[in-house]
Amino acid sequence: MASESTHAVLQPNVGTAEQHGHHSAQMPTGIMRWVLTTNHKEIGSLYLLFSLLMLFVGGTMALVIRAELFQPGLQYVQPEFFNQMTTMHGLIMVFGAIMPAFVGLANWMIPMQIGAPDMALPRLNNFSFWLLPVAFGILLSTLLMEGGGPNFGWTFYAPLSTTYAPPSTSFFIMSIHLAGISSILGAINIIATILNLRTPGMRLMDMSLFVWTWLITAFLLIAVMPVLAGVVTMMLLDINFGTSFFDAAGGGDPVLFQHLFWFFGHPEVYIMILPAFGIVSLIVPTFARKRLFGYASMVYATASIALLSFVVWAHHMFTVGLPLTAELFFMYSTMLIAVPTGVKVFNWIATLFRGSITFEVPMLFALGFIVMFTIGGLSGVMLAIVPADFQYHDTYFVVAHFHYVLVPGALFAILAGAYYWMPKWTGHYADETLGRWHFWLSVIGVNLTFFPMHFSGLAGMPRRIPDYALQFADFNMISSIGGFLFGFSQLIFVWVLVKAIRGGEKAPAKAWEGAEGLEWTVPCPAPTHTFETPPKFVPEVDSPSRH
């Protein structure tokens, strides 16, 4: 896309009255304008476009995996490359697609939802974004290095990732550090924005659930990203400086790695799902034309999930040989998470109950989210049961579980948000027909891909293998067909996006009849600068928690 047209379409109000006085004459033009931008909407767009690009990069790797697994035997790739694909697919989707997409949505929508003119720290915001392309440039470049890229799984368990790792591992560590710093800076910015820049009169319990879930997510990021940084630093020391944090030979312990990793990793899982809860909690009331049921309990449920996420980490390590008491503790604490998560699902359904429901594309994705996230949640309860988990652990049952919560879970919520706010971003509604095609093909593709994985996993297929016993052949073939269907269906979204940027049905300020919130009081597309003077906010009328 030429920079001129990007310039024009994503920021269509250049030159309108609001502009004057903010942009001086030496405002950089062309590509440099995007490089140096400190505007939350432009940075939001950069984040979203970056994550879309990463979705396709990570998706391509997923298709390499599915192509190899289409039939038993080794056909297209060798095991060492297959392992790099599974590892990179996981890393890119987690750190490059899902997380930056949520940060992009936060950048765009949080200031507009709390009536702030911009993020609290605009220059830091620009820096946080530009760390990402550097981080992922480094990460992807490892594929071309001697010995290949990371091949030890996205969980990079030591000592496979230390003593036995390819030479490129130090670059992998560097890219994780950069992505981690980017996340931390983004989180600080979001916390500072939410706590300080709310329009006068807006209390914490008056904020939209998207803002709430992001506030809690940002605290989770601050809490656990240093742990990830610590873990990879210890790896770096073990590899290059002869320490033995994770090496039994020097008095270290490979299991320590897993404890530290999952102390980060489990909250990380919620970092990828809490903002999704927030988005769905906005979309469901909008299209049910009914206020969200149990606003306060939604906030408390989110906070409880976040707190519980710190005491469940070892449920990823039930087979590592923990003492009985530890297994029982982590089993019970994990089961407990089902309670606040259930509350959320019940609240959404209670919101639908006796509403006046329509099924526009954002709503379709949100409903798809509720159904399939719940399926993923229920298999999560099964995985919490330790004796059964001994059979599920490290099989395709786990792969099915976490893909259900992350693909028709987190990704569907992001797509729902994209369709929901596209009028606000571009000024035009997304093409409804194409959107429906996108949704239904995605639903079919995603279920065709991941539902059979429950069966292959239960029947005994381990994860992360490039070749398998013949009894798993049928299910793998179905999964591969589904995977290609799902992958190519996402191209429809690109088409929809380009179409909406270029034109289409014009949207009024309040693009959806049932929508609530300050973002719907500014025109569509949102002007470059909004809420220069704080908007009026009367809790009794405007708050989602009003009585």
Added chain:
Amino acid sequence: MIRLTFAAFLGFALLPVFGNVHASSINTSSGWNMPVGVTDISQEVFHLHMTILWICIAIAVVVFGVMFWSLFKYRRSKGAKSAHFHENTFVEIMWTAIPMVILVVMAIPATATLKKMYDTSNADIDILVTGYQWRWRYEYLGEDVSFFSNLSTPREQIYGQEARGDFYLVEVDEPMVVPVGRKIRLLLTANDVIHSWWVPDLAVKKDAIPGFINESWTRIDQPGVYRGQCAELCGRDHAFMPIEVKAVSEEEYTAWLASKRDAAMAEAQGADREWALDELMARGEGTYNTYCAACHQPDGKGLPPIFPALAGTGISIDPNARQAHIDIVLYGKTGTPMPAFGTTLSAAELAAVITYERNAWGNDTADSVQPAEIRDLLGSQ
């Protein structure tokens, strides 16, 4: 959507009925559900799994039922007008409390089963299982029997040059043999990276961690062959290190132990005589293909930089490095996947494989290593 979801559900549920998944089942699984298995524990785990599954399905039916009914009933296209309620303390307390009760109901049998799985006391047989990249080693403690267990599926099947057998990728050269009806205590550790020993029919999955020791147990009631795989990503050939457990009668087990001891004795005696170069090369090729080819490749070209080439380079062609070559095969190399074979292979196998590596693929050093030399180096074992 409701129709679609359920259609998908039904479709997949029926698929095994007309699919051919039974043809080469590697365990007692129906092909799409957890295997019932052949131990008390595995059956208990299976029933626990089915109980939890049905509870989850029931919850899903209720939750999705209410949801889809609401979506259908309160469509605006049918003129639904939205109500104004947005909270209800009683309902909210109920849907917090009821799930708690359901969870307690699930936790009780789970706790009981887990306690049994952790009770390794009063075992009859102790077997030390060690994970290597990429094979398992079994040591029968106190019996003086130990051996490697390697994948026996030929490469030609993996690369599609010949038809795949029924037990493709889940067959080994030397299964772990155990008697039925006896409590077997498994001690697990690893030589290099973390592996995980898993046999679905026994409901045993436990990580094998380098430098640490874990334990689990099983008691098999029915004679038979039970297959499994390494469950923890352990590098390149993670998919190619299966497990085969053969449960036999007490007499067969005793006879098997004796035959293993005799074979080891005969193998050790091989070091007493002089071997011809051809004989060493022939033996060495077999040993090389079983133990070395996964990394150094059948053509000796390796997979640099992790797995160095042996053909035409390095110590295997350096006439002054014969001793270094022997050392690295016997003792391994720290910080690399190269394990110490000195304590695990026989003197004849070691001498043959070193000879092979120094003469195959045009290396032609004409060096040969005699089993007796290796035996003397390692001292009497």
Added chain:
Amino acid sequence: MSKSQSSDEGVKRTVRTTVWALLGMVLFTIALVPLYDVFCEVTGLNGKTATSAQVMSAQERDDTRWVRVQLVTRSGTGLPWRLEALDQVIAVHPGEIAQARFRFTNTSDVRSSGRAVPSVSPSQGARHFRKMECFCFQEQWLEGGESIELPLVFQVDPALPADIQTLTLAYTLYPMSEVVAQGGYRE
């Protein structure tokens, strides 16, 4: 940007607080490593045993039960040594002082050093396995061809849970010095 003075102050305060919280988490992460070791030693998590000699527990000998102590040795990679447990199984009463002998042999003709790293299974038993004297507390040096016998003096604490009847102690031998031998091949 037309942010008010007060929100600027607030942002600074929030950033300061979050940066402190961040530093706190960094310190916490660093502290987790020693904390984990202490935690393992106290609870026996992961079968770790004490890394220095422990004093004899003064408790009464429990003659009513036997504990089978099983000794397993494993040679690690890269050290031309052999480690053998001369007593493979010892039956002891809890509280009794017992000794197990191990033989270390350097099969090469150069001096090198190694260390035997212990691990106990079941891990719940680890903290009840008290070592008064062990070669595992420090590294060992062996001349080329040298063979030595070293003792492990231990006591099984009478507090060992009654359901543990067998304790397995595994020693894995790891090299402490660069070893692969004389005229050595280095990449």
